[in-house]
Amino acid sequence: ETDQEGASLIELQEIDQKHHIHPFTAASALRQAPPFLIDGASGCYVSGQGIKLLDMMAGLGCVNVGYGRKEMVNTAAEAMQALSYYHSFSAVSNPTAAALSGLIANLAPEGMNRVFFANSGSEANETVLKLIRYYWRSKGKPEKKIILTRDYAYHGSTLATTALNGNPAMLEPYGLETETGIERVRAPYWYRQGGSDTPEQHWKKAAQDIEDKIIELGAENVAAMFVEPIQATMGAIIPPEGYLPEVERICRKYNVLLVADEVVTGLGRTGHWFAQETFGFKADIMTLAKGLSSGYVPISAVVLHDDIASVVEDGENIFQHGFTTSAHPVMAAVALRNIDILMKEGLVDRVRTDIGPYFAKKLASLADLPLVGEVRTCGLIAGIELVSDKTTRAQYPIEAGICSHVSQAALLRGVIVRPTGNNIVLCPPFIVTHKEIDAAVDVLAEALTEIE
Numbered sequence: 001e002t003d004q005e006g007a008s009l010i011e012l013q014e015i016d017q018k019h020h021i022h023p024f025t026a027a028s029a030l031r032q033a034p035p036f037l038i039d040g041a042s043g044c045y046v047s048g049q050g051i052k053l054l055d056m057m058a059g060l061g062c063v064n065v066g067y068g069r070k071e072m073v074n075t076a077a078e079a080m081q082a083l084s085y086y087h088s089f090s091a092v093s094n095p096t097a098a099a100l101s102g103l104i105a106n107l108a109p110e111g112m113n114r115v116f117f118a119n120s121g122s123e124a125n126e127t128v129l130k131l132i133r134y135y136w137r138s139k140g141k142p143e144k145k146i147i148l149t150r151d152y153a154y155h156g157s158t159l160a161t162t163a164l165n166g167n168p169a170m171l172e173p174y175g176l177e178t179e180t181g182i183e184r185v186r187a188p189y190w191y192r193q194g195g196s197d198t199p200e201q202h203w204k205k206a207a208q209d210i211e212d213k214i215i216e217l218g219a220e221n222v223a224a225m226f227v228e229p230i231q232a233t234m235g236a237i238i239p240p241e242g243y244l245p246e247v248e249r250i251c252r253k254y255n256v257l258l259v260a261d262e263v264v265t266g267l268g269r270t271g272h273w274f275a276q277e278t279f280g281f282k283a284d285i286m287t288l289a290k291g292l293s294s295g296y297v298p299i300s301a302v303v304l305h306d307d308i309a310s311v312v313e314d315g316e317n318i319f320q321h322g323f324t325t326s327a328h329p330v331m332a333a334v335a336l337r338n339i340d341i342l343m344k345e346g347l348v349d350r351v352r353t354d355i356g357p358y359f360a361k362k363l364a365s366l367a368d369l370p371l372v373g374e375v376r377t378c379g380l381i382a383g384i385e386l387v388s389d390k391t392t393r394a395q396y397p398i399e400a401g402i403c404s405h406v407s408q409a410a411l412l413r414g415v416i417v418r419p420t421g422n423n424i425v426l427c428p429p430f431i432v433t434h435k436e437i438d439a440a441v442d443v444l445a446e447a448l449t450e451i452e
């Protein structure tokens with residue numbers, strides 16, 4: 001088999017091994033075995049090297065409308081033909097970026113009407129970090145700089161957004177665990193950290209932790225609090241009812257901006273357009289990425305509440321920030337088509353009322369397996385937490401790689417899930433069928449049983 005350029009797949013694997021640095025991947029793993037080349041995808045399936053796999057991760061939790069949509073492909077081709085590129089620095093725009101900013105403002109929670117475009121979730125969050133500094137300086141409070149973030153957070157891979165992450169393994173290689181100006185507070189992770197507290201006692205303590213931290217640091221020094229409504233990357237940690245509204249109350253009380261990182265949850269993953277609706281809270285700023293274009297092209301957005309935008313954009317202020325490909329006309333066209341598909345096919349409602357509840361019911365059937373400590377689901381995201389002892393909730397040492405073994409066993413049976421620490425995460429496309437969920441859950445049950 002050869003690709004369009006004439007190189008055989010084996011040659012391409014060798015070229016990749018020799019030249020391609022993979023994100024978050026040990027080079028030793030790639031030296032031992034060449035990368036698996038995926039070269040096709042349709043619906044909920046990806047394929048390569050003669051193998052077809054049911055992708056219960058929608059890539060990296062982004063391919064919400066499913067792979068290989070003709071209307072997305074046609075839109076991209078038409079948009080590229082019409083206007084392959086133009087920038088938005090200065091008072092210039094393009095029709096698709098203009099329309100997309102309006103559509104996002106229409107869908108977004110009330111009052112969030114100003115949109116800045118970037119290319120990845122990391123860039124969106126990085127943009128927010130600069131915006132926040134700019135906001136407080138414009139308000140005459142330049143000392144308000146400290147950012148609060150939570151254990152188990154994931155907000156990106158740039159230097160500044162890495163510093164917000166909660167996974168020590170991502171911080172230590174860069175000396176970021178002691179970064180000044182970033183303060184970590186507890187996550188509402190009752191199953192792992194609740195001890196003898198009831199779930200309610202635990203989330204109240206987690207929220208109180210934020211208030212205590214603000215008081216300790218002095219509210220006059222605290223700029224903002226970042227939250228992923230669901231902490232996806234670190235195991236799909238789902239907030240208990242009441243927690244996020246309480247976080248909002250605390251932030252408002254101390255004049256601390258609340259940033260909702262809706263990179264995973266935005267555009268329908270939790271069964272509402274935004275997780276702020278699902279969990280009953282309102283942020284001052286939100287970031288969107290993955291589901292904005294279903295991963296077909298790189299695009300992200302920062303959405304500002306009018307109260308924030310009016311300060312940042314006051315008078316002759318200039319927000320000295322932007323990317324060459326901010327508001328790229330082709331990316332914006334694809335995002336518009338993606339949202340159009342979500343609307344026409346009622347996919348967000350489907351997640352909330354049909355496939356999400358089914359997903360939750362089916363996955364709950366795994367909870368009795370000896371290896372499974374907890375199954376968490378919300379909309380179409382799930383975390384399955386593995387334990388060596390169900391009663392004590394003891395974990396396998398991370399070095400044992402138990403979750404990797406389980407995901408490998410599932411892969412050998414044709415299903416992609418994602419291991420992260422002691423959790424298996426699922427994040428399927430919104431078009432996943434009941435039958436595909438049945439098949440994936442059967443495979444997971446086998447994989448979890450085989451490993452015991």
Ligand code: PLP
Nearest residue numbers: 120121122154155156228263264
């Ligand atoms: N924020 C959250 C909640 C994420 O899950 C991710 C990526 O997984 C990011 C930000 C970073 O997005 P990107 O990988 O597009 O830079």
